[in-house]
Amino acid sequence: MTLEKVSSNRVSTGYLTKYKFPSTSLGGLSTQFNIFLPSSASASSPAPVLFYLAGLTCNEDTGAQKGGLLNTAGKEGIAVVFPDTSPRGAGVEGEDDDWQLGTGAGFYLNATAEKWKKHYNMYDLVVKELPEVIKEANLGVDFSRWSITGHSMGGHGALSIYLKNPGSFKSASAFAPACNPSRTPWGINAFTNYLDAKTRSSPPSEWLPYDSTHLLQNYQGESNILIDVGSEDDFLKKGQLEPQAISSLNKKGVEVRMQDGFDHSYYFISTFAPEHVEYHAKFLKA
Numbered sequence: 001m002t003l004e005k006v007s008s009n010r011v012s013t014g015y016l017t018k019y020k021f022p023s024t025s026l027g028g029l030s031t032q033f034n035i036f037l038p039s040s041a042s043a044s045s046p047a048p049v050l051f052y053l054a055g056l057t058c059n060e061d062t063g064a065q066k067g068g069l070l071n072t073a074g075k076e077g078i079a080v081v082f083p084d085t086s087p088r089g090a091g092v093e094g095e096d097d098d099w100q101l102g103t104g105a106g107f108y109l110n111a112t113a114e115k116w117k118k119h120y121n122m123y124d125l126v127v128k129e130l131p132e133v134i135k136e137a138n139l140g141v142d143f144s145r146w147s148i149t150g151h152s153m154g155g156h157g158a159l160s161i162y163l164k165n166p167g168s169f170k171s172a173s174a175f176a177p178a179c180n181p182s183r184t185p186w187g188i189n190a191f192t193n194y195l196d197a198k199t200r201s202s203p204p205s206e207w208l209p210y211d212s213t214h215l216l217q218n219y220q221g222e223s224n225i226l227i228d229v230g231s232e233d234d235f236l237k238k239g240q241l242e243p244q245a246i247s248s249l250n251k252k253g254v255e256v257r258m259q260d261g262f263d264h265s266y267y268f269i270s271t272f273a274p275e276h277v278e279y280h281a282k283f284l285k286a
């Protein structure tokens with residue numbers, strides 16, 4: 001696999017570099033990602049790594065430019081990977097018609113519906129292909145020390161990916177995640193379209209492997225999860241996030257915090273991002 005360097009910028013103690021490559025998971029479409037490597041990272045001394053999954057309408061630049069993660073990551077010697085949020089230019093009918101579906105709205109799942117399944121496989125891209133591509137390029141990243149975070153749709157992605165892969169990640173965190181997507185509007189819309197559900201149960205059983213509340217209910221052992229939600233988040237008020245579905249499970253190792261007065265924006269994320277990076281550093285560097 002040839003990674004093509006698109007740009008590189010000095011930031012914090014290292015560099016943020018954007019690469020592109022043709023992705024097998026996305027049916028051969030070119031995808032881009034940003035990777036922050038602290039000055040301490042090298043092929044002989046690889047850095048632990050944090051993935052940041054962005055939300056609806058975002059791309060690989062959004063979290064890198066506005067998330068406020070990189071100063072703390074640089075100080076702690078942690079690499080940060082920012083994938084895109086969907087395939088680009090798949091040519092699926094209607095994929096650019098609605099900001100909640102299609103382009104910018106991959107939902108970190110593998111589509112099974114005929115129309116979407118060739119290209120919309122962001123789960124495989126994030127969990128399997130990107131780590132392989134980064135390892136192969138010898139960029140100085142140690143995937144035996146891997147954590148994951150994200151915002152909103154990306155918070156759903158971070159939590160569900162962590163919970164679906166026990167032992168692969170040291171910790172997970174999320175800013176304003178969609179916690180129970182099989183029962184809330186964004187998730188119902190995405191799962192109805194992307195997933196070919198044969199069961200008639202409500203919600204269909206095919207949706208549940210992507211629902212963090214369901215996954216946590218059935219999770220064996222202790223997890224390391226931190227979730228922040230702003231009390232003035234409009235999407236919280238509209239019932240898109242449902243953090244109480246997770247907090248009411250009272251699972252050991254899961255902390256859900258309501259942050260007074262904060263909304264859904266990157267002002268909220270960048271306020272708490274340093275704390276989230278420190279949270280992950282505790283597990284990544286234990």
Ligand SMILES: N[C@@H](CCC(=O)N[C@@H](CSC=O)C(=O)NCC(=O)O)C(=O)O
Pocket residue numbers: 054055056057058062066099151152153154265266
């Ligand atoms: N266009 C939408 C709003 C889209 C939006 O708010 N996106 C959020 C993520 S929402 C959940 O995944 C986001 O992160 N936007 C980028 C930003 O820079 O804030 C609408 O019409 O409401």
